[in-house]
Amino acid sequence: MASNRPAPQAVYIPNDDDFGTYDDSFEEWNPTEDSVRPVRGRHRVHKKGGGLARSSTVLGVGVIAAVGAGGIATAQDGKPPVSLSMPDLPGMDTVADSLPEAKSLPGVGSLISDDAADSTVSAAAAAPLTAAGVSTADAEQGTTDAGEALRARIMQQAENQQDQADTVVRTAAEDAAVKKAAEEAATQQQAAQRDAKAEAAAKKKKEAEARKAKAEAERLAKLAKSYAIPTSSYTLTSHFGDAGAMWSSGHHTGLDFAAPTGTPLKAVHTGTVKEAGWAGAYGYRTVLELEDGTEVWYCHQSSLNVSAGQKVTTGEVIGRVGATGNVTGPHLHMEVHTPDGTGIDPLGWLQGKGLNP
Structure with missing residues (x-):
């Protein structure tokens, strides 16, 4: 100075x-x-x-x-x-x-x-000033320098904050995993429930179909008892709808049962004889009308056993196999007509009644 x-x-x-x-x-x-x-x-x-x-x-x-x-x-x-x-x-x-x-x-x-x-x-x-700010805990840990003690506290605080951040992240991840697992479990449960419902529905449908088939079988069995095949010892030769020049319409309109002449012909079901006599190309023909209005035609007979207006029952003999009319040999030409007069396939109609010619 x-x-x-x-x-x-x-x-x-x-x-x-x-x-x-x-x-x-x-x-x-x-x-x-x-x-x-x-x-x-x-x-x-x-x-x-x-x-x-x-x-x-x-x-x-x-x-x-x-x-x-x-x-x-x-x-x-x-x-x-x-x-x-x-x-x-x-x-x-x-x-x-x-x-x-x-x-x-x-x-x-x-x-x-x-x-x-x-x-x-x-x-x-x-x-010394460097010892200012050193706490008792710092001294117990061997820290005597204030700067070092402050640095240690800052590092400890940073570690604590990092631990807290890691804990938050880990907790969030665990919560997300639990939520995802719960959602997957719920999805699987819903899928299982849907599968169970679908399986139950399929089983129910199958059971319903089985019941329906059983009922149909029982119905056909019952019908079979009330319906009969029109003849025996036969061979099916021509079917409904077959085309050919021998038929005036250009196609076959019935079902042919080839059998020896004189083979008995039976009523397929209970009904009333509507017609019995000569019918031109059909030869001797019997028309049996059933209770629902369906008509069954028996053609080319060699003889008739019933007359018009007569009541018959299932299996009753109404005539004999012959070769009258437009034929090439002895057989029964059978036709089936609905109540409105439409001709249908006799084979399908018999099968619908539980019969298998």
Whole structure:
């Protein structure tokens, strides 16, 4: 730090009557304005009746505050602390009494505790700044540096936050897996239910079809008991719809049962004889009308056993096989007509009644 230039000393002038001696009662001999130059950069201190100068008072307060702080700003460079001392100045007691308590100074009172904690304050004051902020847990773990302790706490906090984030992600993944498994289970259950319903429906349909087939079989069996094939010892030679020049219509209109002449012809079902006699190309013909209006024609007979208006029952003999009319040999030409007169296939009609010629 630069210092101010010292004030010039006054010129020494000896007395005439006492040459060579110095009268110390005079500091200067007739000082003038030119001989005393103003001093720049320094305080000119004027003493007042035994008291301290103003600058000395400020210095004293600063020293006391520094001493009260307990040397907290200790450097860690290995240098010993510099001790400060106060000169024994007049009026020091008065100044000390007028100074405030160190505890009331800003930033200082919190560093000073009661007598019971003097040892703690001393230890804290003697501790280096790098140990500030080191907790008891850090000290137990061997950490004595404040920066390292802060770094460890930050890293621990980061790890905790990462663990929490990982836990959230893991929980979300587990929840998603559980939800997906539940959805798959629900889908499988629904598919199983659909399959079960489809299987039950198929089984029910199959059972219904079986019941229907059984009922139809029973119906046909019952019909078979009430219907009969018109002759026996026969061979089917021509079928309904066969084409040929031998038929005037160009196709066959009935079903031919070839059998020896005189083979008995039976009523296929209970009914009434509508016609019995000669019918031209059909030879001797019997027309049997059933209860529902269906007509069954028996043609080319060699003889007739019934007459018109006669009631007959199933299996009753109504005539004989012959070769009368337009024929090439003995046979029964059988035709079936619906109530409106339409000719249908006799073979299909007999099969519908449970018969298999």
